[in-house]
Amino acid sequence: MASQAYTFLQGNFAPVDQEVTVTELRVEGSIPDSLQGRYVRTGPNPIGAAGANYHWFAGSGMLHGVRLDGGRALWYRNRWVRSPEVTAALGEPAVPLADGGIFPGLGNTNIVQHAGSLWALMETSLPYEISPELDTLRSWNFGGELPWGINAHPKFDPAKGEMHVLAYGFAEPYVLYHLIDASGQLVRTEPIAVGGPVMVHDMGLTESKVVVFDLPVLFNLELAMAGTPLPFAWDPTYTPRIGVMPRTGTGADTVWVELDDPCYVYHPLNAYDDGDQVVIDLVVHPRAFDDDEFHDPSQGTPTLHRWTVDLVAGRVNDEVIDDRGQEFPRGDERIASKRHRYGYSLANSSLEALGGIGANATTSLLKHDLEIGTTIERPFGPGLIGSEFVFVPAGESAGEDEGYLMGFAYDKVRDASDLLILDAHDFGGPPVASVHLPVRVPQGFHGNWIPDQLLS
Ligand SMILES: [Fe+2]
Numbered sequence: 072m073a074s075q076a077y078t079f080l081q082g083n084f085a086p087v088d089q090e091v092t093v094t095e096l097r098v099e100g101s102i103p104d105s106l107q108g109r110y111v112r113t114g115p116n117p118i119g120a121a122g123a124n125y126h127w128f129a130g131s132g133m134l135h136g137v138r139l140d141g142g143r144a145l146w147y148r149n150r151w152v153r154s155p156e157v158t159a160a161l162g163e164p165a166v167p168l169a170d171g172g173i174f175p176g177l178g179n180t181n182i183v184q185h186a187g188s189l190w191a192l193m194e195t196s197l198p199y200e201i202s203p204e205l206d207t208l209r210s211w212n213f214g215g216e217l218p219w220g221i222n223a224h225p226k227f228d229p230a231k232g233e234m235h236v237l238a239y240g241f242a243e244p245y246v247l248y249h250l251i252d253a254s255g256q257l258v259r260t261e262p263i264a265v266g267g268p269v270m271v272h273d274m275g276l277t278e279s280k281v282v283v284f285d286l287p288v289l290f291n292l293e294l295a296m297a298g299t300p301l302p303f304a305w306d307p308t309y310t311p312r313i314g315v316m317p318r319t320g321t322g323a324d325t326v327w328v329e330l331d332d333p334c335y336v337y338h339p340l341n342a343y344d345d346g347d348q349v350v351i352d353l354v355v356h357p358r359a360f361d362d363d364e365f366h367d368p369s370q371g372t373p374t375l376h377r378w379t380v381d382l383v384a385g386r387v388n389d390e391v392i393d394d395r396g397q398e399f400p401r402g403d404e405r406i407a408s409k410r411h412r413y414g415y416s417l418a419n420s421s422l423e424a425l426g427g428i429g430a431n432a433t434t435s436l437l438k439h440d441l442e443i444g445t446t447i448e449r450p451f452g453p454g455l456i457g458s459e460f461v462f463v464p465a466g467e468s469a470g471e472d473e474g475y476l477m478g479f480a481y482d483k484v485r486d487a488s489d490l491l492i493l494d495a496h497d498f499g500g501p502p503v504a505s506v507h508l509p510v511r512v513p514q515g516f517h518g519n520w521i522p523d524q525l526l527s
Contacts, residue, residue, distance in 0.1 A: 078422050078423070078426065078428070079121075079125055079126065079127040079130075079422075080121055080125060081426055081428050082426035082427045082428035082432075082514075083425075083426050083427045083456055083481040083511065083513055083514045084127065084422075084425070084426040084428075084513060084514050085513060086115075086116040086117050086118075086121070086130065086133075086513055087116060087133070087149065087510065087511060087513060089510075090148070090149055090150055090151065091147075091148065091149060091509075091510055092146060092147075092148040093146060093147045093148070093508070093509055093510070094145065094146050096137075096144040096146075096147060096506050096507065096508065096509075097506075097507040098143075098144055098504055098505070098506050098507070099502075099504065099505040099507065100492075100501070100502055100503055100504035100505060101142065101503065101504055102139055102142045102143065102144060102492065102503075102504045102506070103142070103465070103475065103492070103503065103504075104141060104142045105465060105466050106139045106463065106475070106492070106520075107139065107140055107141070107522060107523050107524075108138075108139060108520060108521050108522040108523045108525075109136050109137065109138045109139065109203070109520075109521050109523075110136065110137050110139070110461075110477050110478075110490060110518060110519075110520050110521075111134055111135070111136040111182050111189065111201075111205065111518055111519065111521060112134070112135050112136075112182065112458075112459070112478075112479060112512075112515055112516075112517065112518025112519075113132050113133065113134050113135075113152070113178060113179055113180065113181060113182045113191055113515060113516060113517065113518065114130075114132070114133060114135070114179060114512075114513060114514065114515015114516050115127055115128065115129070115130025115131065115132065115133075115177070115179045115513075115515065115516075116130055116131060116132070116133035116151065116179075116513055116515075117130040117131055118131045118151060118156065118157055118160045118161075119160050124298070124299075124300050125300070126300045126301045127368075128179075128301055128368065129177070129300045129301060130177070130179060131151055131152065131154060131156055131157050131177050131179065132151065132152035132154070132177045132178035132179030132180070132191055132193065133149055133150065133151050133152070133179075133513075133515075134149065134150050134151075134152060134178075134182060134191060134201065134205045135147070135148075135149045135479070135512045135515070135518075136148055136149075136205050137490045137506055137508075140523075144490070144506045147490075147506075147508050147510075148204065148205055149205075149510070149512070150205040150206065150207070152177060152178030152179070152191045152199050152201070152207050153165075153166045153199070153206075153207035154175055154176060154177050154178060154199070155168070155175050156175070156177070166199070166207050166208065166209050166210070167208075167209040167210070168197075168209070168210045169197055169209065169210050169211050169212040170212060171197045171212040171216065171217035171218060171220060172195065172196040172197040172210075172212075172217065172218075172219065172220035173195040173196065173218075173219055173220060173240060173241075174195050174196050174220075175196060175210070176192075176193045176195070176196020176197055176198075176199065176210065176220060177193050177196070178191030178192065178193055178198075178199045178201075178207075179191075179193050179515075179516065180192055180193045180194065180223035180516050180517060181223040181224060181516060181517035181518075181519075182201065182517070182518060182519060183225060183227075183234075183519055184519065184521045184525045184526065185225070185227070185234045185251065185255060186232075186234075186251075186253065186254055186255030187255075187525070187526060187527030188200050188201070188255070188526070188527070189201040189202070189203070189521065189526070190211075191207070192221065192222070192223035192224075192225070193220075193223055194220070194221075194222040194223050194238075194239070194270075194271075194272065195219060195220050195238070195239070195240070196210075196220040197210040197211060197212055197217060197220045197221070198210065198211060198220075198221060199211075203526050212257070213249075213251045213255055213256060213257040214255075214256050214257055215249075215256070215257030215258075215260070216257070216260070217238065217249065217257065218238075218240065218247075219238035219239060219240035219247060220238055221236040221237075221238050221249060222236060222237050222238055222239070222271060222272065222273065222274070223272075223516075223517070224272065224273035224274060224338070224517075225251075226274060226275070226276035226407065226408065227404065227407060228276070228408065229404070229405055229407065231253065232252070232253030233250060233251065233252060233253060234250075234251040235248070235249075235250055235251075235274070235276050235281060235318075236248070236249050236250075236251065236274075237249075237263075237271055237274045237281075237283065239265075239268070239269065239270065239271040240268075241268045241290050242268075243264065244262040244263060244264035244265070244322070245263075245264065245265045245266075245267065245268055245269065246262070246263040246264075246265050246269075246271055246283060247260055247261070247262055247263070248260065248261040248262075248263055248281055248283075248316065248322065261316070261321055261322040262322045263283055263314060263316060263322040263325055264322065264325075265283065265285040265312075265314065266285055266309065266310060266312065267289050267306075267309060268289055268290035269284075269285055269286060269287070269288060269289055269290075269309075270288040270289070270290070270303050270360075271283065271284060271285075272284075272336075272337045272338070273336065273337060273338050273339060274339075275339050275342035275349070275351050275353075276318075276342060276407070276408045277342050277343050277344045277349055277408050278343070278344055278408050278409060279317060279318055279319075279344050280315050280316065280317060280318060280342075280344065280349055281315070281316045281317075281318055282313065282314070282315055282316075282339075282342055282349060282351060282380075283313070283314035283315075283316065283325070284313060284314075284336050285311070285312040285313065285314055285327070286309075286311050286312075286333070286334065286335050286336060287305060287306045287307065287308075287309035287311055287333050287335070288303050288304070288305060288306075288335050288359050288360050289303065289304060289306045289309060290302060290303055291303060291304045301360075303360045304360050304361075305335075305358050305359060305360050305361035305370075307333060309333070310329060311329065311330040311332070311333045311334065312327050312328060312329050312330065313327070313328050313330065313351075313378070313380060313387060314326070314327050314328075315328070315349055315380060315382060326382050326385075328380055328381075328382070328385050328386065328387050329385075329387075330387055330389070331387075331389065332389075333358070334355045334356060334357055334358070335355075335356045335358065335359035335360075335369075336353050336354065336355060336356070337354065337356065337359075337368075337398070338353065338354050338398065338399065338400055339351050339352065339353035339354075339400070340352040340353060340354075340375070340400035340401070340402050340411075340414040340416070341402045341406075341407055341408070341411045341414070342408065343408060343409050343410045343411070345379075345410070347381065347382050347383045348379050348380060348381050348382065349379075349380040349382065350377065350378070350379050350380075350410075351377070351378045351379075351380065352375065352376070352377050352378075352392065352400070352411075352414060352441065353375075353376055353378065353400070354373045354374070354375055354376075354397060354398055354400050354416065355373065355374060355375075355376045356369045356370070356371060356373045357370060357371030357372070357373075358370040358371055367422075372394075372396040373396055373397060373398055373420065374391055374392075374393060374394045374395065374396065374397065375391070375392040375393040375395075375397060375400065375414075375416065375439065376389055376390060376391055376392060377389075377390045377392050377441075378390075392439065392441065392444075392446075393437065393439060393446045395418050395419075395437065395446075395448070396418065396419055396420060396421065397416040397417060397418045397419075397420055397437055398416065398417055398420035399416055399417040399420065399458070399459035399460075399517075400414055400415070400416040401414070401415050401416070401459065401460065401461050401462060402414045402415070402462060403462050403464065403471050403472070403474075404462070404519075405464065406471060411441065411471065412440065412441055412442045412471055412472070413438065413439065413440060413441065413462075413471055413472045413495075414438075414439040414441060415436060415437065415438055415439070415460055415462060415476055415495075416436075416437045416439070417434060417435075417436060417437070417457055417458065417459060417460070418434065418435045418436065418437045418448060419433060419434050419435065420434070424456070425456070425458070425514045426456075426514055427456040427481055427483050427514075432456060433450065433451075433456075434450075434451055434455075434456050434457040435448050435449055435450040435451060435457070436448075436449045436451065436457060436460055436476065436493075436498075437449075438495070438498045447498050447499065449493075449498050449499050451480050451491075454482060454483040454484050455480045455481070455482055455483075455489075456480060456481040456483065456514070457478065457479075457480045457491075458478050458479050458480070458481075458512075458514055458515065459478055459516070459517055459518060460476045460477060460478035460491075460493070461476070461477055461478060461518060461519055461520055462474060462475070462476055462495065463475045463476075463477050463520045472495050472496065473495070473496065474495055475492050475493060475494060475495060475503065476491075476492075476493040476494075476495050476498075477490065477491070477492050477493070477520055478490070478491060478518070479491070479512045479515075479518075481511060481512065481514070485507075486511060487507070487508055487509055487510055487511050488508050488510070488511055488512035489505045489506060489507050489508065490505070490506040490508065491504075491505055492504040492505075492506075
């Protein structure tokens with residue numbers, strides 16, 4: 072298989088070369104008054120010329136944000152995360168960098184709110200603190216030791232205000248669990264001994280457990296020595312396991328359960344306790360990093376599964392919920408780690424579709440009702456290429472699925488992007504509002520809606 076570098080620079084994967092601030096935004100429909108805050112998403116946007124070896128996961132992070140206030144869209148702005156690579160390229164002074172992390176990090180994978188601030192994240196590195204206007208303030212270690220940084224998918228305990236994270240490294244025990252309290256202080260670290268130097272992209276959190284994916288994508292020293300930008304490879308001989316650590320226990324208390332079939336998981340939708348069982352809804356990739364060039368992050372069709380982990384019997388029951396190809400599963404963050412009913416994901420997440428490459432590239436959004444067992448598919452429409460959509464509750468007392476789905480869609484005809492706001496109840500209906508941006512938002516990774524009251 073040829074290098075994917077070409078794909079990662081084509082269509083809507085192609086980077087933009089300008090940072091802009093736009094305050095006059097054309098809006099179709101009506102932005103709900105209750106949406107008081109900003110939608111911010113990050114993604115790779117290589118600065119300068121990207122080499123033939125370029126991998127999507129390794130591009131400098133660029134943040135894209137839209138500020139909503141009182142039914143209006145006040146601004147769109149995009150800013151590179153000021154990693155050392157970016158400040159050097161722009162000729163700017165470096166931002167303060169804290170001790171920790173394996174690599175300086177690019178902030179290209181996720182942006183979250185914690186302890187009153189925004190944090191741009193990438194695995195194996197420290198987070199960058201980001202201002203409400205998307206300027207990079209510093210990298211930070213939460214006042215403790217984060218030798219391997221933190222992964223880009225922290226899980227939050229809304230009741231306690233805690234942030235739970237995993238980090239992976241290339242030496243034993245290979246995984247560290249860290250707890251960061253509501254004030255933003257690192258208060259606990261637990262080593263979790265997985266079987267090897269696996270890539271641990273995400274994690275699960277229930278009300279009582281931390282879930283670790285010990286799956287067969289492994290750091291490969293030979294590839295690293297050869298200069299492969301992402302030196303990971305599929306190892307079919309590696310025993311795939313899931314680890315469940317009590318939140319009140321230590322790494323040594325982790326219960327390990329083997330899976331029948333090797334696979335890779337980038338993203339769970341949610342996890343929760345059910346008696347002696349842990350239930351995890353997640354997107355399962357049959358294989359990953361299993362090609363000649365070790366560039367392609369997925370092989371086979373990623374589908375939505377429910378894993379029910381029986382901790383007493385030591386078994387995982389694997390049920391396919393929806394066999395359409397999909398990724399970027401999201402749910403209602405207010406009930407994260409508790410039993411959920413709904414989930415939303417992006418269908419047809421092949422690289423060609425995500426990049427809008429080719430005349431037939433098409434994407435749609437899926438809404439899963441996991442109680443009834445139904446899925447509704449909502450095509451974005453001709454020429455509109457979707458990305459991750461997040462759920463935003465309509466108000467403080469709104470129930471699950473009572474609110475909006477929000478994300479960027481690339482309009483191939485305009486060669487520019489929209490922020491789409493959809494009504495989760497009227498899933499197939501027209502958007503509640505489309506904020507037409509005058510520029511393109513390259514296909515990226517993860518974002519979040521950040522209500523104003525959460526930023527200090
Ligand atoms: Fe991710």
